[in-house]
Amino acid sequence: xxxxxxxxxxxxxxxxxxxxVDIDPGRAGWTHSSLRIVxxxxxxxxxxxxxxxxxxxxxxxxxxxxxxxxxxxxxxxxEGAEFQILGRESVFAGVSDFxxxxxxxxxxxxxxxxxxxxxxxxxxxxxLPARYGPAPEVPVEDRGSGTCxxxxxxxxxxxxxxxxxxxxxxxxxxxxxxxxxxPHKHDENRPGxxxxxxxxxxxxxxxxxxxxxxxxxxxxxxGSDVLAEVRSGDAVLVPDGWHGPSIAQPGHSMYYLNVMxxxxxERQWRICFHPEHTEGYR
Numbered sequence: 001x002x003x004x005x006x007x008x009x010x011x012x013x014x015x016x017x018x019x020x021v022d023i024d025p026g027r028a029g030w031t032h033s034s035l036r037i038v039x040x041x042x043x044x045x046x047x048x049x050x051x052x053x054x055x056x057x058x059x060x061x062x063x064x065x066x067x068x069x070x071x072x073x074x075x076x077x078x079e080g081a082e083f084q085i086l087g088r089e090s091v092f093a094g095v096s097d098f099x100x101x102x103x104x105x106x107x108x109x110x111x112x113x114x115x116x117x118x119x120x121x122x123x124x125x126x127x128l129p130a131r132y133g134p135a136p137e138v139p140v141e142d143r144g145s146g147t148c149x150x151x152x153x154x155x156x157x158x159x160x161x162x163x164x165x166x167x168x169x170x171x172x173x174x175x176x177x178x179x180x181x182x183p184h185k186h187d188e189n190r191p192g193x194x195x196x197x198x199x200x201x202x203x204x205x206x207x208x209x210x211x212x213x214x215x216x217x218x219x220x221x222x223g224s225d226v227l228a229e230v231r232s233g234d235a236v237l238v239p240d241g242w243h244g245p246s247i248a249q250p251g252h253s254m255y256y257l258n259v260m261x262x263x264x265x266e267r268q269w270r271i272c273f274h275p276e277h278t279e280g281y282r
Contacts, residue, residue, distance in 0.1 A: 007216060007226040011233030018046070020116075021235060023200060025123065028237050032165060032261035033198040034121035035235065038109065040064070045110045048119075050103050054128065054166050055121040056156055057107070058257075059087030059096040060204070062115015066099040067108040068130040083132045087115060091255040092172065092206050095153050097135040100163065102127045118202070120156075122261030124164035133161055143179075150179040158269050165261040167197070167269055173212075173246060173254040180244035182277035185219045186260075186270065187240035195270045197262040199238040201246070203230045203254065210252030216243045242274050 006029070014022045021037035034053060037060070038046045049071055057066050066083045083099045101107045103124055109117060139160050141152040153170040154160045173179040186197045205211055214236045216226045224241035228234070248254035260269070 007224055007237045008228040009235040009237065011231065020233070021202065023235060023237070028198065028200070028239070030198045030239050031263060032123045033200055033259050034119075035200045035202055035257075035259050036119040036121070037116060037202070038119065039116050040109065040111045040114050042114045043112060044114055045108060047106065047108045050101055050105045050107060050121075052103055052123050053121040054103050054124045054163055055101045055107065055119050056163075056166065056168060057085065057099045057101065057109060058118045058120065058155070059085055059098070060116040060118055061088060061090050062111055062113055062117070063087035064109050064111040064115060064117060066101070067110075068099070068101050069106050071104055071106050081130045083130075086135070091170065091204055092253060095135045095138040095140065095155065095170075098133045098155060100128070100131045100133065100156075100161070102130055105130070118257055120166065120168040120257070120259045122163070122166035122259075124166070126164040128162065128164060144181070147176065148178050148181055149174065150177060158267050163267065165267060167260040167267065169258050171246075171256050171258065173248040173256075175206075175248050175252045175254075176250035178245040178247050179254075180246040183215070183217070183242040183244040183274040184271040185240070185242045185274075186262075186272070187219060189264055193270060194272045195262060195264050195266070195268045197260040197269070199243070200259040201236045201238065202257040202259070203234050203236075204232045204256075205230075205249070206253040206255070207251070210254075211249050212252075212254040213247040214243075215245060216241050218242070
C-alpha cells in the first residue's frame with residue numbers, strides 16, 4: 001500500500017524532462033492507474049509509446065494533433081490514424097474533445113500554438129482501436145445541490161466511452177462548495193455493490209492564490225489518511241479509504257481530473273457511501 005506521506009503529490013514533485021506530472025503505478029505503489037501532464041510550446045511535439053497501458057489524451061488548454069501508429073512507427077493498420085483535438089482555453093471554459101490511444105502503440109502529440117495536455121492511463125489487457133471523442137458527445141451531469149452542487153463531465157466514464165480498464169472524468173466545484181461528498185470508497189471487490197479502483201485526483205484552482213482541501217481517511221485499520229491543502233498542479237492518490245470532501249475556497253472554483261482503474265474483470269464504477277455522512281443528504 002502507498003505510504004501515507006506519499007498520498008499528497010505537490011506540484012513539481014514528479015516533474016522530469018518530459019512531464020510536469022508523471023505518476024505511474026510504480027510511483028503510486030499500485031498496479032493500474034497513471035497520469036502524465038505534458039506542456040508544449042509553440043510548434044512543440046511529444047512522442048511516447050503506450051506499452052501495456054491504454055491512454056486518453058485530453059486538453060487542459062490548447063489544441064493539438066494526435067497521431068497514433070504501431071509501436072515501431074508504421075502508419076499502416078487500424079492504428080495508423082490522425083486526430084485533431086480542438087481543445088479549450090482552460091479547464092474552466094468547458095468540456096474538451098479527446099483521443100483514445102490503445103496499448104502497444106506509438107503516439108505523437110503536436111501543437112502549433114502550444115498547450116498543456118493530460119495523459120490519463122491504465123494498464124490493460126485488450127487492445128481497442130484508436131478513437132476520437134467529440135466534445136458535444138461528452139455527458140455533463142449536475143450533481144448535488146446547494147453548497148454541494150458541482151458539475152461532472154463524464155467524458156470517459158464506464159457507461160459513456162469504451163475502454164478496457166480506464167475510467168476518467170472531470171469535476172468542477174464552484175467556489176465555497178463541497179464535492180466528492182458524501183465520502184465514499186471503492187477499495188473492495190463486492191459484486192454488484194463495490195469495485196476495487198485506484199484513483200488519482202489532479203487539481204487546478206481558478207484565479208491567482210486559490211486553493212482547496214482534499215480529505216482521505218481510513219476504511220480499514222492502517223488505511224490511507226491525508227488532509228491536503230491543494231493548489232493548481234497538485235495531485236492526491238487514493239489507493240484505498242473513504243475520500244471526500246473536496247472543498248473549494250470561496251471565490252475560486254476547483255477543477256479535478258479523476259483517473260481510475262483496477263484489477264476487476266468488469267469495468268465498473270461502483271462505490272460505497274460512508275454511512276455516517278449520508279443521512280439527510282441523499
